[in-house]
Amino acid sequence: MDIQVIWSKIQKGYVDTIQEEVAVQFDNFQQTPLGFRWRGDHCEVLKLLLVFKSPEGYLQYLTITDKGVFCLALERDRKDLSLCKSRWILKYRVKEDAAPKITGKGALLKETPQKTYLHLQGICKLEMVPLLLSNVAYYHGHLCPELAIGYRAAMLACRELGLSRKNALDFFILAENITSAIEALQLVTGCTIGNQNFFAYDLGKHVYYFGRFASEDEPQNVLRVALINLVVDLSHKSEVEERILAGQPSAAELKDYHKAVNDAVEVILNLSEEELFSITRISLRPPRVAARKDYTKCSCCGEVVTVEKSIPKDGQFLCQVCMAKAV
Template sequence: MKAVSQSPGDTCIGAGDTDLADVVRFHAHMCPGLAIGYRAARIIMERLGSFRAEDEELVAIVENDSCSVDAVQWITGCTFGKGNFVFRDYGKQVFTVALRPSGRALRVALKRREFRIGEPPHEDREARIQWLLTAPEDLLFHVEEIHLTLPDVAQIRDSSVCDRCGEESMVTRVVHAGPRTLCIPCSKLADQQ
């Protein structure tokens, strides 16, 4: 990834700094979904004037689990492992990124197909990818600054052993069924019996 060092430890993502090839390498192929996520994430980062997250300075909230979210992860630096990447299973091409220090957040939603004038059909994959990468932003997305309550910063939690399978789970994810402590999968099995 191309980056501009602003101060020790900072990686700036701005116009021209992120190489699409790096995003493609991370995802392993180029596709329309990756192009959508790439454009959305670039718009957000440029408008927020933000730096790629090294820790939890940014929080990304994605509303789908498609190829697009890989581009959002790569460009923003938000990941599940750092606790600043939130998945909401709504099936929508909607991406929100917030700056934790200021609370400022941008939400980018892909416009309905009938508003994306000039978009090639799904069958013409290469032309569609190119169009998604180059079309004017206002044809592709609805962009708005929003207010949202940010999730707490990630915390390391103790583990508890499941009385059924013997595997450890975070204490915040176990189910207490009478005197037994169960992991979520085992509690679902117990409910079925």
């Protein structure tokens, strides 16, 4: 079945509703379901067709399996909590027989996705964003211009340097801001703060350095990507932003604000790299990182602290907080 036929059937309700909890094998690396058990059968996912958000905000995965086309949803007990129990619900199976005819209007997906896209149903004008960016947005909590900038910079670096989540430990990234962009950079590249190969200094600039660690402590050739387009600037919406933060925007204001955000994201995704960034190579010494950590206990507060970050005193160790209090 072709994606347009499938989507048309879904739009027409030509599905068998299931609504049962199932066990799903999920590939965290690719962010895609691999298979699930349903009524004693293993259904193997052959292709992920679409990821889209339900009106309640849950991610739904439309998959072709060896047992038919199914829609899986990852539902959470409470939407407002990020750390709460989630479960997979098998929503429905698309009927296989008698495909309804696709008329001009029924052909909703003009663009048959070669890649997989997120379909943000009814949320905004911006209908399609790449799957990877949609995963980043899901992790971050929303889609915003800075997130899209981080995504574009990360994709550029991955292509230019052969950087990927698989070889991320060979690379490092330095960022000159602490904004939503660094979420996208970490998730796309696999260089993360926790892995000690992502470093962020807030100089308020969307400037990023991408380089490889080297065995010798010499300056290395590093890719420098700097945003030169003001497309992230939403200062013309600052009044509405304040009202949103104060929790008192009107529905019209909210709609208008979301439109401005989505328009900016759309522009960012469509501009060429040269229109967005200044891309240069510079020479830079890779940051040094400690391979492993030794721990000790602070002799004052009794809390566990790394030896590296503690201060030796009278043959014992003090954490920096206790040290500061003692002075």
